[in-house]
Amino acid sequence: MSNSHEQTQESLVTLTTADVEAVRGPTPSPGFKLPRQLLGLVLPVLLVIVWELLARAGILAANWFPAPFAIADTLLELMRGGELARHIAYTLARVLTGFLIGALAATLLAGVTGSMPLVRRLLDPTMQALRSIPSMAWVPLFLLWMGIHESSKIALISVGVFFPVYLNLLSGILTVDSKLVEVGQVFKLDKLQLVRRVILPAALPSYLVGLRSGLGLGWMFVVAAEIMGASRGLGFLMIDGQMTGRASVIIASIVLFALFGKLTDLVLEQAGNRLLGHRGVVL
Amino acid sequence: MxxxxxxxxxxxxxxxxxxxxxxxxxxxxxxxxxxxxxxxxxxxxxxxxxxxxxxxxxxxxxxxxxRGVVFQEHRLFPWLTVRQNVAFGLGNSTSESDWESVDEHIDLVGLNGFEHAYPHQLSGGMAQRASIARALANRPRALxxxxxxxxxxxxxxxxxxxxxxxxxxxxxxxxxxxxxxxxxxxxxxxxxxxxxxxxxxxxxxxxxxxxxxxxxxxxxxxxxxxxxxxxxxxxxxxxxxxxx
Structure with a gap:
């Protein structure tokens, strides 16, 4: 110890090339190495295995907590009649229609409130107030207005999608770097050009964030919409499973919701990264 | 002046x-x-x-x-390449001679080979060069x-x-x-x-x-x-x- 103390007195910092290499990056550990993307799969796979084992050992009651293989069986059985494909198609169609309507309305409105301060002062407080209404509170009203048909479900999903898209796009527009706007001014861009060439591209990252969380809410709301009254769709399948006491059907529906929710999000994520990748931004 | x-x-x-x-x-x-x-x-x-x-x-x-302006920060648009940034002030319908001016000024600031790079890929000095080229591409009377x-x-x-x-x-x-x-x-x-x-x-x-x-x-x-x-x-x- 006293030896090293003497050394520090002589020279405060001593670096050899080996030290620098160590700072630059960890040396890869030898032996088996899982790709980083697959690392996230380890826990779920382990859980499923444990679950299956517990079910087979009879610790989990088969009717309340069916084993993974039983759920896969249920899925296969549902698929055989083409019934499952129909449910999925209905749910997907509802989510996508609601998403498109909600996102389109939000985009137009945020574009207007974002570019016209007067309209913003007029409209934005109302939007903020509407936003704080729990979305499920709309359900009875929409049912009353539009009945139990498609339109009430799509309206509910649209409302869910609308707010995150609107809020993110608006904040994206309002927080555009004023220094970049100034460059536009230096080059004598008129208001429309400024919006098209500076403000919209600058707001794109927050817009994409808004679209993704909007889609997430769209999936949440389709469940609510289908549970409250539907004769087709994955949400209906869940209710059906509940009515007929088949837990495996409910869990199979949950798995499908997770799967399609993730898949549609992946599409948006990929599209976003393609649009933003060259900025050095990753969604 | x-x-x-x-x-x-x-x-x-x-x-x-x-x-x-x-x-x-x-x-x-x-x-x-x-x-x-x-x-x-x-x-x-x-x-x-x-x-x-x-x-x-x-x-x-x-x-x-x-009047061209170069700011302390490069203020390049992160969604445009060096070439597109330099051409920014030339308007929507960039003509053949405009592009010549763009390339000439990229050349002038020594950024050839980086035309298609995005701002985040440039060093501070290179980004500032691009911003000088952008200010000059319109051939302003004063910089x-x-x-x-x-x-x-x-x-x-x-x-x-x-x-x-x-x-x-x-x-x-x-x-x-x-x-x-x-x-x-x-x-x-x-x-x-x-x-x-x-x-x-x-x-x-x-x-x-x-x-x-x-x-x-x-x-x-x-x-x-x-x-x-x-x-x-x-x-x-x-x-x-x-x-x-």
């Missing part, structure tokens, strides 16, 4: 400044003396002031393509540089000063440089305008009659530098006065 006759502006007081065509003028002052405000008035980015500012005999009423190398490291800074000098000699545009670096002001300017703090006003105008390229180590250069230094710090405050 320029004339700014000031009444009281928040930052400036009783400024009277005239810049001749083709001249390289350095404006130096400590931070907060209003030197950037002066430049922004000439750029047309500040319009709320009393007094008159003219460019080529016309009152300045706003920004104009005849306004607002502490353009303030954020660069010392070595890159010296390199960029030499580049700007070369560009000035080649493009023959009037250049107005705001800086807080005495060395830079003397190295580049035909005249150095010294501004004082509170109120922001012109304290002294020092002509620099040294031939270019200037030798930063030469006797005349260091004399001028000391003279300007003395304008900011009283003689007895001079840190090296007794140390030599």
């Amino acid at each position: 320029f004339s700014v006759n000031g009444g009281t502006v928040t930052a400036l007081q009783d400024i009277s400044l005239t810049v001749r065509q083709g001249e390289f003028v350095s404006i130096i002052g400590s931070s907060g003396c209003g030197k950037s405000t002066l430049l922004r008035i000439i750029a047309g980015l500040e319009t709320d002031y009393q007094g008159t500012a003219q460019f080529e005999g016309e009152p300045i009423r706003g920004t104009g393509l005849d 306004l540089l607002d502490e353009p190398f303030g954020a660069l490291d010392a070595l890159t800074k010296i390199q960029m000063q030499e580049e700007v000098l070369r560009i000035w000699q080649k493009e023959k545009a009037t250049m107005l440089l705001v800086t807080h670096d005495i060395d830079e002001a003397v190295f580049l300017g035909d005249q150095v305008i010294i501004m004082s703090n509170r109120p922001g006003t012109i304290k002294k105008i020092i002509p620099v009659d040294l031939p270019r390229p200037r030798d930063r180590g030469s006797y005349e250069f260091t004399q001028l530098r000391s003279a300007i230094y003395a304008e900011f710090f009283r003689q007895e405050d001079k840190p090296f006065a007794y140390a030599i």
